[in-house]
Amino acid sequence: MPTPPGLHARRAALRLLDAVLRRGETLDQAFSAATSDVRKPEDRALARAIGTEVLRWLVDLDALIDSATAKTLPHDAKARTVLRIMLAQWLRLDTPPHAVIATGLPLLAGGPRRLAHGVFSTLTKRPASLPAAPTLPEQVAERWGERAATIAAGLAEPPPLDLTLRDPAETAHWTNQLGADSLAPGHLRLPRGAAVETLAGFAEGAWWVQDLAASLPVRLLGPGEGRHALDLCAAPGGKTLQLAAAGWQVTALDISKRRLDLVKQNCKRTGLGASTIRADALKWEPKHRFDAILLDAPCTATGTCRRHPEVLHRIGARQFEEMAELQTALLARAAEWLKPGGVLVYAVCSLEREEGEEQASQVTLDPLPVLAEELPQGLAPSAEGWLRTDPAMLDDVGGLDGFFIARWRKG
Incomplete structure (x- = not known):
């Protein structure tokens, strides 16, 4: 047969x-x-x-x-x-x-x-049917509490394709060229299913794939103007590229050689420069202090459940505890490496309070609250000046990943 x-x-x-x-x-x-x-x-x-x-x-x-x-x-x-x-x-x-x-x-x-x-x-x-939104696993629904039903509504459909432009001044050009939507300068949104390598602008490195939420931490650091920035846990490199495109002199550090090679490949494709270092951030010591540090920390990545729904079924209490311990240690190290007046941005693509709000509440640097005017329309900071996104936000235009972002300045 x-x-x-x-x-x-x-x-x-x-x-x-x-x-x-x-x-x-x-x-x-x-x-x-x-x-x-x-x-x-x-x-x-x-x-x-x-x-x-x-x-x-x-x-x-x-x-x-x-x-x-x-x-x-x-x-x-x-x-x-x-x-x-x-x-x-x-x-x-x-x-x-x-x-x-x-x-x-x-x-x-x-x-x-x-x-x-x-x-x-x-x-x-019968015929059988599915509900309007996926039912979350019991332990996930319990963990997210009153947020669970709202977040689940944002998981009903796979996400669109988001791109970040090397030059935000070309947003209108590439929006027209690719037939895309844009929710912020330097951002493009296309329907899912596009073959990335075949799109105009890929070969010449005009853009890279990056969820809108993932682009927000670097946006909160502003223009570099030749100053020095450290991208901790940098791979696969989207935020390194953003920093370099914004005029920062970037040091990109990651413990994984394979993943650091992705950073180098992305830099080569886009023509953007960064100094790459393979090292364990808990053991490494820099030769100088930095004007800005971005810590996009290792996390359980539950905020990426729109595109990686497996996190709903494979992440539990043990992983939260391990990640929270690592995040606390990395935050303490990063704070030491800032120049006076330097800015630290902490971010995780997690929906868990242990990895977001509870981490931010322990930092002793001076708060530098996120402002509403720094964010795409439809997003707003919390009362503490932090930013929490989840997959149900901006759902009328395709949603975004779940992130927690906080910012401080060293006195």
Whole structure:
């Protein structure tokens, strides 16, 4: 019997989900191995899309499966994962049921194909549906409390593609050239699904991919005018590029050689310069003090759940404790390396108070509150002068990642 078209993509999606849900890998970590035998770029993209939608709607997909089975399938049963894949294609990717069955049941060769067929057929005959917003895992909803329902509403759709321009003065030009929207000078927003390398401006380094929220920390440092800035934990380099484009003399430090190589590649493509240093920030000592330090600290990255929904299922209390301890130590180091009058910006792409507000409240430098006029329209600082974003904000224009940002000046 010939292999159904698209089966390779579904097998890759199955491997991808197994790596995330059973081994605790991220989508990015698992993707290369999961798609190693998938030749067509469009099939690799489909495998990623299926995996992402399953993880985004996992709680709701499981509820549908459980509603159509007399005996509950184990959470890690292969038949359950295949049914998740089948339902995500039908309910989220608009794949016709006959195509879902043709490419789903072969994944259970030698297994309970009749069971999967029966469950899927039952749900298509009802017909089944998903809620307006994904249901969060119980522990996540408890952790986010009153914010949970609002944040969940921002997770219903994958995010658009955001670009940061090397020269903000060219915003109007590139908005027209790429048919993009812009929410701030130097920012472009395109519909998701664009092949980045094929877009005008990529080869000449006119822009780089960066979520709007991720661009805000550097915007709060203003023009460099030749002064010295340290980008701690710099990889993959979007903020390093921003600093260099804004006229800062940048030192980009990261502990990972592989990730630091990405910084160098991005600098080469855009023609922007930075001094790169591979070192552990907890052991490294600079030769001079800095006018500005950006600490985009390692974190649980729960704020990226729009594009990385696996964080909803693989991050727990142990990771929060480990990251908070590291963040406290990095903040203390960064404060030592500022010149008098120097500015420190702390940022995390996390929705957790332990990594945001609780960290900021411990800093003893002079607060330098974020001002509303420094932010894109629709965003506002907190009473403390900090900035907290979440995926439901700016939802009428495509949303943004969850970030916490705070700023201080050294007296």
